[in-house]
Amino acid sequence: MPDGSLPPNRPLPEPAARPLRDADALAAAGLVPPGSLPTLRAVAARYAVSVTPAMAALIDPSDPKDPIAAQYLPHPAELEASPLELEDPIADHPHTPVTGVVHRYPDRALLKPLLACPVYCRFCFRREQVGPSGGVLSEAELEAALDWFAAHPQVKEAILTGGDPLMLSPRRLGHIIRRLSAMPHIGIIRLHTRVPVADPARVNDALAEALDTETALFLCLHANHAREFTPEARAALRRLSRAGVALLGQTVLLRGVNDTAESLEALLRAMLECRVKPYYLHQLDRAPGTARFEVPIAEGRALLASLRGRVTGLAWPTYALDLPGGQGKAPIGPDFAERAEGGWQVRGPLGGGHFQADGATSEGSPTAG
Incomplete structure (x- = not known):
């Protein structure tokens, strides 16, 4: 079906009482x-x-x-590993000043309080690190990591990831949020999570209360297919929205999951219906054994371009590649403008195009901006 939903007569397996772990x-x-x-x-x-x-x-x-x-x-x-694949494709380890912290960009840093997730994605770029043992920071390690943030005023944004920070108890998560919020230089707190779709029952009043802060807080939801937005997931996201949590969405472009215009459009629309603003469409990070999921960049660019004008601009994510070696995320999205003599040739998403001539100042040189 175009949106990937199941036909009504197709049986579903009975849900398990607890996660299936082997x-x-x-x-x-x-x-x-x-x-x-x-x-x-x-x-x-x-x-x-x-x-x-x-x-x-x-x-x-x-x-x-x-x-x-x-x-x-x-x-x-x-x-089956490929020579192109890396155990640490985005270079967490070389940019770890203290346990649990990754600092690549000047103005922001990751805090990884644990390495456990509700589900383990088969394409995860941290698949060599995450697991049921949890990798939970000890009290001393957590305080040392928070002290690192306090000692670096150039860091304006703290990004909780891992693992999945919403797997923490509300008490521990609330402590982290309060500590970060008390730092005058931290203006933004961001959390990366799959919990609202993968384990929506965890999104309860205690969790919403733990996220209550005067500091700007954004929750970045990882979802890759429209079917993940079940009624329970939608209710969990509504609870977070009612609690004042700003919701963003991130997606990995995956072969066989969301690599058609129909499936990607359905996903982006499902996000917006849940007040989740699509933020990133990630090119696959080449972790070991993930080659079956890779969509070539040229195909990804064409796919995203096909949606321009077909979906609202609110649904438009930044298509990005996280460069190996910790060099940061680079936009790799489709181009709609090309430099031409005397101006720009701009391709219209609804068909046709337009030549935008350069403006001129009184001196006859192109205007700035």
């Missing part, structure tokens, strides 16, 4: 064939597995191209 549990739930267990056990031994009840309920095991299954179920191809 290949045998996935087979018992009917999500993977028993004959694949030896290989999938080997995959799960290397890369963490967790599928929440909310996501298990969305998977159609009879569809070999199910876009939800592709994101969360282990696959034999994960054991």
Whole structure:
């Protein structure tokens, strides 16, 4: 179907009582064939597995191209690494001044209070680090990380990531938010999370209260397919919106998940319906065993260009590549303007185009701006 939703007569697996954390549990739930267990056990031994009840309920095991299954179920191809793939593709480690902090940009830094997630994406760029052990910072490590932020007034934005910061208890998360909010130079707090779609029951009043701060706070939701916006997910996002949390959306462009105009449009529209402003469309980071998900940049640019004029500008994300070596995110989106003699040739998203001649000052030189 164009929006990726299931036909009404297609059965869904019964949701599990708790997350499915290994290949045998996935087979018992009917999500993977028993004959694949030896290989999938080997995959799960290397890369963490967790599928929440909310996501298990969305998977159609009879569809070999199910876009939800592709994101969360282990696959034999994960054991095949390419020379182009890197264990630390965005270079967290070289830019870690203290445990739990990553500082690449002058004005912002990451705080990673834990390395556990509600679900483990099969394309994750931190897949060598995250897992059920959690990698939770000790009290001393957390305080040292927060002290680092306090000691660096040039850092204006603190970005909580990991792992998923909404996996923390509301008490611990609230403590972090309060400490950061008390720093005069921290003007923005941002949280990157999958929880509202992957485990919406966690978004309760206690969590909303933990996020209550006078400092500008943005929650950046990671979602890749329109079907992830279930009624429960929509209710969780509405609760956050009512609590005054500004909502942004980030998506990874993935082969077999959202690499058609129809699926990407449905996703962007679902975000906006939930008051989530699409923020980033990420080119896949080349982590080990993720090649099956990669969409070539040229194809991604053409895909995004096809949506210009088809969806509101509110739905338009920045298509970006996080450069290896920690060099930052570079926009790689489609171009609609080309330099031509005496001006610019601009392509119209609704067809046709326009030549915009350079303006001139009284001296006859082009105007600035």
